[in-house]
Amino acid sequence: MSVELEDLVAPPPRERFREELWERAQLQDRRVARRWRLVAIAAMVIAGGALGTAGVLAFSSGDNAAGATTYDRTLSCPMAVQGGVPVARLSAHARYSFFNNGQNFSMVAFTGVLDKNGQGYAGLGAVRASYGFAMPSLCTAAKAVPLRPSGLKLYDVYTNGQAGLGGMDNGAQCFVGARATMRVHANIGRNDTPVSGQLALWTGKKLHPVAFVQWTPKRVAVYLSDDCHVQ
Numbered sequence: 001m002s003v004e005l006e007d008l009v010a011p012p013p014r015e016r017f018r019e020e021l022w023e024r025a026q027l028q029d030r031r032v033a034r035r036w037r038l039v040a041i042a043a044m045v046i047a048g049g050a051l052g053t054a055g056v057l058a059f060s061s062g063d064n065a066a067g068a069t070t071y072d073r074t075l076s077c078p079m080a081v082q083g084g085v086p087v088a089r090l091s092a093h094a095r096y097s098f099f100n101n102g103q104n105f106s107m108v109a110f111t112g113v114l115d116k117n118g119q120g121y122a123g124l125g126a127v128r129a130s131y132g133f134a135m136p137s138l139c140t141a142a143k144a145v146p147l148r149p150s151g152l153k154l155y156d157v158y159t160n161g162q163a164g165l166g167g168m169d170n171g172a173q174c175f176v177g178a179r180a181t182m183r184v185h186a187n188i189g190r191n192d193t194p195v196s197g198q199l200a201l202w203t204g205k206k207l208h209p210v211a212f213v214q215w216t217p218k219r220v221a222v223y224l225s226d227d228c229h230v231q
Helices: 017-047
Strands: 070-078 085-093 096-100 103-107 110-114 120-125 131-133 153-159 172-175 179-188 194-203 208-215 219-224 228-230
Touching: 070 120, 070 131, 085 194, 085 208, 085 219, 110 194, 110 208, 120 179, 120 194, 131 179, 172 208, 172 219
Parallel strands: none
Antiparallel strands: 070 179, 085 110, 085 172, 096 103, 110 120, 120 131, 153 219, 172 228, 179 194, 194 208, 208 219
């Protein structure tokens, strides 16, 4: 009797498999990440004003109809490789401040999916027109994934003043496939600024949830799968 490939069941990963994979990925990219942090800090010092992670996304102009009160889009995008494996970084925080190099900086509330260098794929933030996808031309339209945790565990809830995920020295890194499906839903208020929304990250040929964020500028709830590691 012949056996189809899809009928085969992979053995469970050996003990510490995920930990060893993370160690390999982090070892190869630690120097790059350290250099990126130094560049980012220097840029903040030059800017010298209130800023936030949303700025790195450079959302595509015309990604939403003028005057719309909601934004909802799902795309499948190719993912960057870190340490030999595709990895997505999740940023999620309410408004907070930090002190660096003798100055105090204010970060706007934001959630997004980024690559290892902090360049954005998708997200939303509490500043004007900060929602959607950074490079939609590189992605393809995809069927909408659910706007709910879908079985993911609640990792944490962040409110104003808490750094959350995705600051200069921390963040959630998640194993994904060569492509990942992301859905951004935003409720838009005055001045084309998001007032609440959700971000969902799914991956795999048979799509499974990796991360989900329930976001408002003052409260951010983060749900993660076992494929995510927080630094």
